[in-house]
Amino acid sequence: xxxxxxxxxxxxxxxxxxxxxxxxxxxxxxxxxxxxxxxxxxxxxxxxxxxxxxxxxxxxxxxxxxxxxxxxxxxxxxxxxxxxxxxxxxxxxxxxxxxxxxxxxxxxxxxxxxxxxxxxxxxxxxxxxxxxxxxxxxxxxxxxxxxxxxxxxxxxxxxxxxxxxxxxxxxxxxxxxxxxxxxxxxxxxxxxxxxxxxxxxxxxxxxxxxxxxxxxxxxxxxxxxxxxxxxxxxxxxxxxxxxxxxxxxxxxxxxxxxxxxxxxxxxxxxxxxxxxxxxxxxxxxxxxxxxxxxxxxxxxxxxxxxxxxxxxxxxxxxxxxxxxxxxxxxxxxxxxxxxxxxxxxxxxxxxxxxxxxxxxxxxxxxxxxxxxxxxxxxxxxxxxxxxxxxxxxxxxxxxxxxxxxxxxxxxxxxxxxxxxxxxxxxxxxxxxxxxxxxxxxxxxxxxxxxxxxxxxxxxxxxxxxxxxxxxxxxxxxxxxxxxxxxxxxxxxxxxxxxxxxxxxxxxxx
Numbered sequence: 001x002x003x004x005x006x007x008x009x010x011x012x013x014x015x016x017x018x019x020x021x022x023x024x025x026x027x028x029x030x031x032x033x034x035x036x037x038x039x040x041x042x043x044x045x046x047x048x049x050x051x052x053x054x055x056x057x058x059x060x061x062x063x064x065x066x067x068x069x070x071x072x073x074x075x076x077x078x079x080x081x082x083x084x085x086x087x088x089x090x091x092x093x094x095x096x097x098x099x100x101x102x103x104x105x106x107x108x109x110x111x112x113x114x115x116x117x118x119x120x121x122x123x124x125x126x127x128x129x130x131x132x133x134x135x136x137x138x139x140x141x142x143x144x145x146x147x148x149x150x151x152x153x154x155x156x157x158x159x160x161x162x163x164x165x166x167x168x169x170x171x172x173x174x175x176x177x178x179x180x181x182x183x184x185x186x187x188x189x190x191x192x193x194x195x196x197x198x199x200x201x202x203x204x205x206x207x208x209x210x211x212x213x214x215x216x217x218x219x220x221x222x223x224x225x226x227x228x229x230x231x232x233x234x235x236x237x238x239x240x241x242x243x244x245x246x247x248x249x250x251x252x253x254x255x256x257x258x259x260x261x262x263x264x265x266x267x268x269x270x271x272x273x274x275x276x277x278x279x280x281x282x283x284x285x286x287x288x289x290x291x292x293x294x295x296x297x298x299x300x301x302x303x304x305x306x307x308x309x310x311x312x313x314x315x316x317x318x319x320x321x322x323x324x325x326x327x328x329x330x331x332x333x334x335x336x337x338x339x340x341x342x343x344x345x346x347x348x349x350x351x352x353x354x355x356x357x358x359x360x361x362x363x364x365x366x367x368x369x370x371x372x373x374x375x376x377x378x379x380x381x382x383x384x385x386x387x388x389x390x391x392x393x394x395x396x397x398x399x400x401x402x403x404x405x406x407x408x409x410x411x412x413x414x415x416x417x418x419x420x421x422x423x424x425x426x427x428x429x430x431x432x433x434x435x436x437x438x439x440x441x442x443x444x445x446x447x448x449x450x451x452x453x454x455x456x457x458x459x460x461x462x463x464x465x466x467x468x469x470x471x472x473x474x475x476x477x478x479x480x481x482x483x484x485x486x487x488x489x490x491x492x493x494x495x496x497x498x499x500x501x502x503x504x505x506x507x508x509x
Contacts, residue, residue, distance in 0.1 A: 002089070002134060003460060027415070040164070050054055052348055071116070072422075078114060083433070100296075103170070105324070109141075109143050109144055109147055110147055112138060112144055112147075113144055113147030113148045113150075114139060114151070116133065116144075116148045116171075117148050117151040118138075119132050119133060119136075120148070121166050121167070121171070123167065129170070130170065130174050133174060134355055136237060140145075140175055140178050140180075140181040141181070142183075142184055142186065142187060145171075145175050145181075145183070145187055145225045146187060148171060149168060149171070149172075149187065149191060149194060150190065150452070152164050152167055152168050152171070153190065153193060153194050153197065156194070156197045156198060161197070161198040161199060162198065164194060164197075164198055165198035165200045165203065165371055166193065167190075168191055168194040168195070168198075168432060169203060170308070171256055172187075172191050175380070185211070185216050185217050185218070185219055185222070188207055188210075188211050188216065188222070189221050189222055189225060190223065191207060191221070191226050191339075192204050192207050192208070193225050194214055195207065196225050196226075196228065196229040199229075199232070200306070201229060201235075204225075204226060204229060206218040208226065208242070212246060218243070218246050218249045219249075220251065220254075220260045220264055221242055223239075223260070223261065224251075224267070224268070225262050225263050226239050227239055227240070227264065227265070227268065227270075228268060231268070231270070236270070236273060238277065240261060240273070240277060240280075242279075243257065243261060244257060244258070244261070244280065244284075251328060254502040255289055255291070256286065258277065258278075258280075258281040258292065259289070259291055259292055259295070260297070261277055262274055262277055262278070262292065262295045263295060265277065266295050266298060271299040271302050271303050272303070274295060274296060274299040275296070275299060275300075275303075278292070278296050278319065280291055285373045287319075288319070289321070290316075290321050290322075290323070290324050290326075290327065292317045292328070293315075293395065294310065294326050294327055294330065296326075297309060297312055297313070297327070297330060298313060298330060301330070309334075317439070322354075325356060325359070325361075325362070328347070328351055328356060328358075329361060329362060330361060330365075331347060331361055332344055332347060332348075332365050332366040332369065333365040333366065333368060333369045334369065335347065335366070335369065336365070336366045336367065336368065336369020336370040336371075336372070336373065336378075337369035337370075337373055338369070339370065339373035339375050339378075340372065341370060341372075341375065341381070341382070343397055344366050344370075344382075348366075355463050356508040358386075358389070358391075359391060360386060360391040360392065360393060360394055360397050361386075363382055363383070363386040363391060363397065364393075364394075364397040364400050366382055366383055366395055367379045367383060367397070367400050367401060367404065368400045368403075371400060371401075371403055371404035371407060374404070374407070374408070376404055376407075376408040376410070379401065380404075383397075393421075393426075394424045395421070395427065395428065395429050395432065396427065396429075397431065398417060398418075398421040398426060398428075399428070399429065399431050399432040399435065401417060401495070402417050402418055402421075402435055402436065403431075403435045405417065405439075406435050406436075406442070407432065411439040411440070411442065411443050414435070415436070415438065415439070418432070427459060427460065427461065428459070428461065429461065430456075430461055430463060430464050430467060433452060433453075433456050433461060433463070433467060434466065434467045434470055436452055437449045437452050437453065437467065437470060437471055438470060438474070440452060441471070441474040441475075444478075446474075446475060446478065446483060448453045449471060450471070450483065450486070450487065453467065453468075453471060453487065453490070454490070457494075462496070463491075463496070464494075465497045465500055468487060468488070468491050468496075468497065469503075471484075471487055472484045472487050472488060472504060475487065476506065481506065484506070485506075485507060488501065488504050488507045
């Protein structure tokens, strides 16, 4: 890749103490191209037109059968954490992490938990579960209490919500009164999750207040559970303010509570709340860091507020903050999706000039954006440049490039890359398979698509519900109702997503 930046672009970075790059001028000069064309940014138009021919039709080669499931799946190919570099799953720090397989694997604890759960289920007229538990005198631990609560959580359905909430409440209160035992944050979070699933907002509120009174650390997991339940009720801002003021809010591994809150809101797709929290942060005298800007930039972009996106880049520069590798990830994706390959090339060269060597992650984000813009030629170009730099594609990069071929109607090229991926030892993920299945269906090769679904399991990749929906929808769209029914039968036989079978309206067991 030849550096093509002009001197005035190179001059926007200087070195503090001759070592650390300090960003002075905004990178909007690269991404402002979203408002104009690459031709305006190019110093060599003829060369640029050869490398990146403008599409006669942006959507050329895209099939018209893309449904909501495909859009959802495509948008999830590159997680937010990958784009912005968040500490992944902050809630794991509180021990909640799927209720810890370490505990679940202890047969004695599981056996004891099952006994207690069965006693709780019998509670009612003529049977006092709490009295029975008192007589049993079980030796309580956080592991045992967690297992009992977990059983209550997974038993919740539309019919028994109220009963499960009462069961959890009674067991939580009873266990708290036992000697030599006290609830930790993880137990509070799990109980709160039960109340959330049971739509018991009031109970969630008193649990939070009790945690704060006892000085227990309130974690990002606590926030996620609460805010998810309060969004529809219009209480979200009040809950957020409570967390802002909570002295026991354990916001690690984030720098401060505002970043933890912003991160959670981004995972919940609450972009307007992110804007509000950011303003609250500034009003309270807190200084944003690079992660803060990365989150807010992402929110502004997804809200379509490009002018504010650019102004935020300016503000970041004025505050003396240099973009990190994750800021570049986002910028490259924005340029790609805006079909600005020459501006992206400039940015990649600029990155190298300031010591931020582009990685497979950066190329993947760029190719993903260009793919969404329908520019297959640019996708192929940057994929080739990445290989020349010695960056070996990973499973996400392969999947993005395979998707580019499928969307452009080049299925044989997609299949060739899929086979190459297997030869090089990369196991396809669920998104890779979903894209190949979609491509096979578009080619009318429905039997191969069904075979590919079954092949997933043999390679240790469990289909998600979107894969089933994608295949079933395309089979039905092609008039192959019997084959679609067979796919649903296969899902049921595997015991997968039984609670979602009713979504297939045509299906009768």
